[in-house]
Amino acid sequence: GGEHILICLSGAPSNAKVIRTAARMADAFHSEFTALYVESPTAQDMDEKSLGQLRENIRLAEDSGAQIATVYGDDLALQISEYAKAGGVTKVVIGRSGGRRTLVHPQRNLADQLMELSPNLDVYIIPDSQPTVPPHRAAREKFRVSLPDLFKTAAVVAFCSMVGLFFHGAGLGDANIITVYILGVLITSLLTSGRMYGGLASLVSVVLFNYLFTQPRFTFRAYDAGYPVTFLIMFAASFITSTLTMRVKDQTRMAVQKAYRTQVLLETSQKLQQAEGAGEIFSAIAGQLVKLLDCTVLLYPVDKAGELCAPIAYPAPGQEDDPAYQAEQEQKAAQWVYQNNKHAGATTNTFPDARCLYLAVRGRKKALAVAAIAVGPHGLGAFEKSLLIAMLGECGLALEKNALDEAKQEVEIKASQEALRANLLRSISHDLRTPLTSISGNAGVLMGNSSVLDEEKKQQLYTDIYDDSIWLINLVENLLSVTRIENGTVSLSMAPELLEDLVGEALSHLSRRAQDHEIASRLEEGLLLVDCDARLIIQVLVNLVDNAMKYTPPGSHIEISAREEGAMIRVEVADDGPGIPDEAKTKLFEMFYTAGNHRGDGRRGLGLGLSLCQSIVMAHGGSIEVRDNQPHGAVFSFTLPATKMPELSKANGEVL
Numbered sequence: 210g211g212e213h214i215l216i217c218l219s220g221a222p223s224n225a226k227v228i229r230t231a232a233r234m235a236d237a238f239h240s241e242f243t244a245l246y247v248e249s250p251t252a253q254d255m256d257e258k259s260l261g262q263l264r265e266n267i268r269l270a271e272d273s274g275a276q277i278a279t280v281y282g283d284d285l286a287l288q289i290s291e292y293a294k295a296g297g298v299t300k301v302v303i304g305r306s307g308g309r310r311t312l313v314h315p316q317r318n319l320a321d322q323l324m325e326l327s328p329n330l331d332v333y334i335i336p337d338s339q340p341t342v343p344p345h346r347a348a349r350e351k352f353r354v355s356l357p358d359l360f361k362t363a364a365v366v367a368f369c370s371m372v373g374l375f376f377h378g379a380g381l382g383d384a385n386i387i388t389v390y391i392l393g394v395l396i397t398s399l400l401t402s403g404r405m406y407g408g409l410a411s412l413v414s415v416v417l418f419n420y421l422f423t424q425p426r427f428t429f430r431a432y433d434a435g436y437p438v439t440f441l442i443m444f445a446a447s448f449i450t451s452t453l454t455m456r457v458k459d460q461t462r463m464a465v466q467k468a469y470r471t472q473v474l475l476e477t478s479q480k481l482q483q484a485e486g487a488g489e490i491f492s493a494i495a496g497q498l499v500k501l502l503d504c505t506v507l508l509y510p511v512d513k514a515g516e517l518c519a520p521i522a523y524p525a526p527g528q529e530d531d532p533a534y535q536a537e538q539e540q541k542a543a544q545w546v547y548q549n550n551k552h553a554g555a556t557t558n559t560f561p562d563a564r565c566l567y568l569a570v571r572g573r574k575k576a577l578a579v580a581a582i583a584v585g586p587h588g589l590g591a592f593e594k595s596l597l598i599a600m601l602g603e604c605g606l607a608l609e610k611n612a613l614d615e616a617k618q619e620v621e622i623k624a625s626q627e628a629l630r631a632n633l634l635r636s637i638s639h640d641l642r643t644p645l646t647s648i649s650g651n652a653g654v655l656m657g658n659s660s661v662l663d664e665e666k667k668q669q670l671y672t673d674i675y676d677d678s679i680w681l682i683n684l685v686e687n688l689l690s691v692t693r694i695e696n697g698t699v700s701l702s703m704a705p706e707l708l709e710d711l712v713g714e715a716l717s718h719l720s721r722r723a724q725d726h727e728i729a730s731r732l733e734e735g736l737l738l739v740d741c742d743a744r745l746i747i748q749v750l751v752n753l754v755d756n757a758m759k760y761t762p763p764g765s766h767i768e769i770s771a772r773e774e775g776a777m778i779r780v781e782v783a784d785d786g787p788g789i790p791d792e793a794k795t796k797l798f799e800m801f802y803t804a805g806n807h808r809g810d811g812r813r814g815l816g817l818g819l820s821l822c823q824s825i826v827m828a829h830g831g832s833i834e835v836r837d838n839q840p841h842g843a844v845f846s847f848t849l850p851a852t853k854m855p856e857l858s859k860a861n862g863e864v865l
Contacts (some may be wrong), residue, residue: 212240214277215298217247217289218591220259223304227335231302233272233334243296244270246591247288248463264556264588271552279592281463283456286322286840294332300331303468344458358401361412365400369393370417377422386422387443390414394447398454407451415444444516477600481607490611491578494604495523498582499723501596502589505564507581509543515545520581534583535563543568543579550576556588568598570605577608624850644677686748701828702744705852708737708771708778715750716769725763733772739849741829746849749822753782753845756819761786761842777831777848785842794835798823821849 216231228244235242246267255263261618267277273463278296282288293301303319319773320332373386394414398407419440423431431437476710480493491508498506503529507520520543522530542560546553546567553559555565566584569576582589589597630733653669655662662670712730719728739746748768757767761784771780789797798819826847835849 212238212300213243213296213298214238214240214300214302215243215245215293215296216270216302217285218244218263218266218270218277219246220255220266220640222262223335224262225269227302227304228270228273228275228337230333230580232275232496234300234302235274242273242275242300243298244275244277244385245289245292246277247285248279248281248590248592249283249285257689261741263591267594268557275719275792277591277595277598279595281460286319287861288327289325289624290323290330293327298330300333302333302335304335309587335762355402358406362397362406362413363401365393365397366390366410366413366417371420371421373418383418383422383439387439390418390443391447391450394451396453399458403649404455407455408448411451411514414447415440418443425486435843439803446799456828467592471503472590473497473594474600478603484607485611487611490604490607491521492803494524494580495521495609497579497600498597499523499525501600502582502584502593504585505530505534505583506527508570509547509581511578512548512628513577517544517579529843531564531583532813534581534853539563539565539581543581547576547579554581555584568601570601570608572605581606588808603745605755624847644680648674648677691700699735703740703742705738706741706743706746708732709779711739711741711746712750712769712771714743715747715754718747718751719754719758723754726758726761726765726767728767728769730779732770735779737754737773738852739769739778740852741849746829748778749847750782750826752819752822756845757782757784757786757843760784765842773851774848776851778851779846781846783838783842783844785838788841789835797835798833 213229214235216227216814226449234240244267270277278286278292280292289301292298297366301323303323305318309374315543320334328414340449369389369392372389376385376389393415394407397410401407415421417576419429419431419436420427423436431440477494477497480497481490484490484493491510493508495508502525504525506523506525509520509524512518518536524530537555540559542554542563542565545559546569550569550571551559552566552568554565555561555562556566560567564583565581566589568580568582570578570580582597593640653673655667655670709730709732709735716723716728754767754769757765761767765784765786767784768784769780770780771778773779822845823833827850829849829851831848833845835843835845838844
């Protein structure tokens with residue numbers, strides 16, 4: 210790989226010079242550029258000035274093209290070194306630091322530690338002409354006394370002294386009493402929130418041990434020459450125990466925060482994957498942002514015309530939607546972010562007076578939405594902002610995927626419609642030729658030779674013309690119905706209908722071939738009322754009976770029956786023809802499928818009738834199926850919702 214330059218972010222004013230220098234190096238080397246923020250346990254104690262400077266430095270790094278990253282730890286050199294190894298960093302740019310004086314390393318600065326931990330890393334040190342604030346002065350500025358913590362410290366030390374007095378009275382040695390005091394310092398460090406209380410407990414424990422348990426007792430003198438060493442070791446052990454305990458507490462706290470934020474990020478990914486449609490995507494990401502930041506979130510969707518819509522507010526628990534978040538100034542900031550695909554609003558240099566921080570939900574080529582975060586005067590932490598940008602990035606991917614799915618669905622619908630048109634044209638061009646040729650031929654014979662034809666021959670020609678025209682009428686009716694259903698323009702005119710009337714109307718529309726079959730209806734006693742569109746259900750009955758006539762030989766029996774089944778009425782059309790093969794039953798209701806059975810007239814159908822029947826019945830909330838008839842034949846059955854007969858008033862015969 211190429212070069213990868215890393216800097217470390219801090220709240221120091223000189224950090225800006227480091228950022229600019231590293232940015233120029235990244236441009237010169239055409240390399241990756243990462244700005245790392247190491248969040249230490251003392252980061253929460255930063256004053257407002259340092260916190261504001263840190264935000265300015267983060268903004269400068271972002272504007273310079275740096276990728277912001279955040280890690281946790283109290284050893285700055287170790288965290289930088291580990292990140293550099295994991296991220297393939299080749300060069301580190303840091304500011305000059307005075308180092309920390311210790312007994313082992315009198316002048317051990319950050320650069321020395323980095324070169325020791327990562328010998329292969331190129332370290333560039335940028336001179337700093339600005340005066341550095343002494344660490345002890347910064348510590349004094351952060352020093353705060355908590356009365357509850359002081360009370361806890363005093364209570365724990367007093368309790369240890371009482372236990373020590375009990376041990377002394379029981380004849381136990383000084384080592385046991387010292388152990389009790391060290392345990393008390395450990396407990397103090399766990400119960401309090403600052404390092405000073407553990408140190409104070411260590412000092413007071415040594416003084417009390419000298420006063421209560423060394424000879425002469427109840428004085429601050431000690432006869433034994435070894436006691437000063439004992440006091441020193443006791444203080445050192447107590448202080449080290451306190452320091453390590455506080456460090457473990459801080460690391461635990463940071464680990465819990467990191468685990469919580471990571472969990473939110475993982476949940477966001479899962480919820481966005483499960484979301485269907487832009488509305489669910491916005492609800493999912495807003496809920497996760499509110500959960501992460503605990504503040505009100507507003508999302509500005511983008512309509513199909515590419516215009517920014519009014520915001521959707523998602524208040525945090527216990528908060529109300531503030532109308533000020535949707536003021537004109539806020540709307541202008543959101544519009545600017547959408548047009549420029551950049552950040553703006555609170556804590557930025559663009560629209561800094563806005564109440565919210567505005568970020569673009571970015572796609573690959575443009576902004577897909579705008580998120581407004583009511584961050585308040587303190588802004589967001591570096592790690593929280595990194596997570597926020599990552600979550601909005603996932604939201605952008607989800608919105609793009611949703612748009613692609615919608616576009617794909619539209620393409621599939623258009624392709625399906627085109628395939629339908631192609632199949633219709635192909636089938637019509639083939640199957641209309643036979644009846645049209647027959648009609649035109651028979652009409653020509655009648656026109657040219659009517660004088661030489663006897664009456665019986667004329668009637669036969671008239672009958673053939675009529676049968677072919679009826680076949681064409683039924684075909685056109687099916688085609689129109691299929692087109693309306695496929696386009697979604699069919700509308701059901703639902704009304705209570707007497708099933709007996711529907712069956713009678715359907716039988717009256719059958720072709721002349723009905724005379725060649727024995728067709729009967731057998732309906733359950735009583736009035737069977739169905740809630741349906743009468744015209745469409747008559748078409749279903751005509752198609753089913755016509756299908757039975759087509760695929761059964763002359764003289765076959767066809768029976769229409771109906772009965773109640775709970776809240777539905779089942780209608781059946783049964784025949785005693787040759788039946789339907791099992792392999793064909795699963796395909797019968799597919800469009801353009803025709804069974805292989807031989808038809809009496811030799812004419813091939815389009816395969817629209819049964820598919821149309823299924824669409825109509827399902828639109829009514831029913832189902833349709835086919836099964837074998839016994840001993841032979843087939844039974845087509847479908848269900849329709851039943852309705853009750855309106856009650857009549859006995860007084861005047863009006864419908865109640």
